[in-house]
Amino acid sequence: MTEDDLQFREHVRSALAGLVLPRAESWEAAGEVDRQGWLALGDLGLLDLAHAGPGFMRSAVFLDELGRTGYTGIRAAIGVHAYMARSYLELFGNEEQQAAYLPGVRSGQRIAALAITEENAGSDLRNLATRAEVCADGSYLVFGTKSYVANGSCADFFVTLAKTGQAPAGKVLSHASMLLIDAGLPGVTRHEQPMLGWRGAGLCAVEFTGVPVHANRLLGRPNRALSQLMKALDFERLVAGLLAVGGIGYCLELLRAFAREHRIGDSPMSARQAVRQQIAELDCELELIGQYARHAARQQCLGQLDTKTASVLKLKSAEFAVLAAQRCLTCHGARGYQRDSAVSRLYRDAIGGVIAGGVSELLRDMIYELG
Numbered sequence: 001m002t003e004d005d006l007q008f009r010e011h012v013r014s015a016l017a018g019l020v021l022p023r024a025e026s027w028e029a030a031g032e033v034d035r036q037g038w039l040a041l042g043d044l045g046l047l048d049l050a051h052a053g054p055g056f057m058r059s060a061v062f063l064d065e066l067g068r069t070g071y072t073g074i075r076a077a078i079g080v081h082a083y084m085a086r087s088y089l090e091l092f093g094n095e096e097q098q099a100a101y102l103p104g105v106r107s108g109q110r111i112a113a114l115a116i117t118e119e120n121a122g123s124d125l126r127n128l129a130t131r132a133e134v135c136a137d138g139s140y141l142v143f144g145t146k147s148y149v150a151n152g153s154c155a156d157f158f159v160t161l162a163k164t165g166q167a168p169a170g171k172v173l174s175h176a177s178m179l180l181i182d183a184g185l186p187g188v189t190r191h192e193q194p195m196l197g198w199r200g201a202g203l204c205a206v207e208f209t210g211v212p213v214h215a216n217r218l219l220g221r222p223n224r225a226l227s228q229l230m231k232a233l234d235f236e237r238l239v240a241g242l243l244a245v246g247g248i249g250y251c252l253e254l255l256r257a258f259a260r261e262h263r264i265g266d267s268p269m270s271a272r273q274a275v276r277q278q279i280a281e282l283d284c285e286l287e288l289i290g291q292y293a294r295h296a297a298r299q300q301c302l303g304q305l306d307t308k309t310a311s312v313l314k315l316k317s318a319e320f321a322v323l324a325a326q327r328c329l330t331c332h333g334a335r336g337y338q339r340d341s342a343v344s345r346l347y348r349d350a351i352g353g354v355i356a357g358g359v360s361e362l363l364r365d366m367i368y369e370l371g
């Protein structure tokens, strides 16, 4: 990391402390980041950081700091908008699509969501049901329902996976495409899906009932969803991993501070060897995962991020976040188990991280296959 990156970290940390932290509780309660929040993030240039090349190091710094705010739902909302959904436009959008959507995404005026999962198509997308029927003029009519869409409650458009052709059994993704679907089109309906955690992420089911989508809203060439997903999912898992590492850092800071302040009898909790050893163990693990995260970020800077690296990072960071949150909560005793405590939020949020963006079993399968 250069001197410039380190200064950028200071800048991001104070920007997030001024903008996100004072509003985080109200965004969590409202279930989404509000419009003013998106615009303020855009004004600060935080929705416009590089996805590739050497500039990605700034993104890595931002994602780590965003994770360190301790609000997984909010970090997911911002991560999906500025990275995961936006990446499809950056990677596969044509000039017209990029000109139409990216300025609004970067400024926070147009909120993005990624709508892939369905009730019967999650880890395995072969049962994908959403379909885009081709009309005589080349436009589409989209039918189907997507589930668990982060920013679903507030998105202005959805980057959506849909079948665009008749596929033989088991080959559905080679006859599917990614479409940009504006939320204001007729036939788009959102249904809240209240979750255990990730409360600021606006998770919704999004129903498309004969939504008319212009032909020029297809991303890339028709029936290319499989190769597009493979590339974009690597990036998504890198981003998820970097966010998770920041979140674990926050969790560990909370734990250390609590162990110093809380007294068992007449001595601070941190005087107990068992507690010190637990914290040290978590710290070691975080050091290793943090180094791996920096390695993955550098690979992305060099244009060399591969599926295995992205999968290992996502798997290990998400699972370790659960363990760290569990230890943090139990060390806090009953005060940590209170419904509205910061550590109970970390705990319920951490479980969602293991599911979203690829469940652990799927990632292990992939890692095994990649050897």
Ligand SMILES: Cc1cc2nc3c(=O)[nH]c(=O)nc-3n(C[C@H](O)[C@H](O)[C@H](O)COP(=O)(O)OP(=O)(O)OC[C@H]3O[C@@H](n4cnc5c(N)ncnc54)[C@H](O)[C@@H]3O)c2cc1C
Residues within 6 Å of the ligand: 080, 114, 115, 116, 117, 118, 119, 121, 122, 123, 124, 147, 148, 149, 150, 151, 195, 198, 203, 352, 353, 355, 356, 357, 358, 359, 361, 362, 365
């Ligand atoms: C907090 C959160 C945010 C999300 N945000 C979005 C979003 O913005 N956009 C979007 O499109 N989707 C989103 N999702 C959906 C997410 O991508 C899916 O939940 C995920 O892909 C898993 O799919 P599923 O829930 O249908 O579980 P399933 O695929 O049905 O899996 C259920 C369980 O089966 C087991 N399993 C699955 N695969 C295997 C395997 N290969 N081997 C062995 N066991 C296996 C696992 O234990 C798994 O947990 C989100 C989910 C969550 C929880």
